[in-house]
Amino acid sequence: MIILECFINNFHPLSEQSYQKVLSLAKLLKFSNKDILTKYGETPKNLFILKRGVVRSYYTDNNGKEYIRSLFTTFSASGSLGALITNKPSELTYDCLTDCELYAINYKELKKLALQDKDVSYMYANALESIFLIFESRLYDLSVLNATERYLKLKTQIPEIENIIPQYHIASYLNISAVQLSRIRKEIYSK
Known part of the structure; x- marks a missing residue:
């Protein structure tokens, strides 16, 4: 749980009470290499925080060629955030490139908690800003x-x-x- 606590506090330090609320939403799961976290066309439920391993997100074109959009490693969040926010099917597939341990957090429950708890709300907003900056950097890299x-x-x-x-x-x-x-x-x- 230390990685989860450090990950969360990296965005906003939570009170012990708020941390326990978030912790109650998290389940530590183990996945093997090539296990799928979210399939293209599936409406996901969970956001993942990597304790160990590497996860990728990728598109597949009409010819079956894969294009990796993101790589996620230890101490990062993974999951089809766009699909989670819109509650629509994912346009990407997320799978494990190595054996992984991930904390799965039900996104709807986390969002509900953020509406009820100011500390969690700050943490959530800061995490979204961080994700935006990561994607902005990735677009810059590919463009420049x-x-x-x-x-x-x-x-x-x-x-x-x-x-x-x-x-x-x-x-x-x-x-x-x-x-x-x-x-x-x-x-x-x-x-």
């Missing part, structure tokens, strides 16, 4: 940074990424081909 810069930034964020998930997932996240990623890595490591 070249492939090598995106790879180096990812390596800064997740130094051991190449030992954790397959290269083709890394390439998909960077929006490049596996061959291009191989060339980038060869050029960087030959220096």
